[in-house]
Amino acid sequence: MTVALMWEAKAAEGRESDLLEWACAGGLEREPLRRENFTAPGGRVLVITWWSADFSAPLPELPDPPEELTARPVHRWRFERV
Structure with missing residues (x-):
């Protein structure tokens, strides 16, 4: 079974590029099959x-x-392939 995890955050005012850089830097303990930003x-x-x-x-x-x-808490969703 394949699972997709979605993570979404809204940047604080003026911090869009900082948030994007942080998110693209990794932050996972192992590599997924695929990752898109x-x-x-x-x-x-x-x-x-x-x-x-x-x-x-x-x-x-x-x-x-x-x-x-x-600017607010992170939102997360989990989807399973059907």
């Missing part, structure tokens, strides 16, 4: 990672960035 208007940064689900170990989540980079 996106931006959207309003200073939003989205990271989608794809994983082969191994239910004996939790999937690595991108952590929360430093508080000064974000």
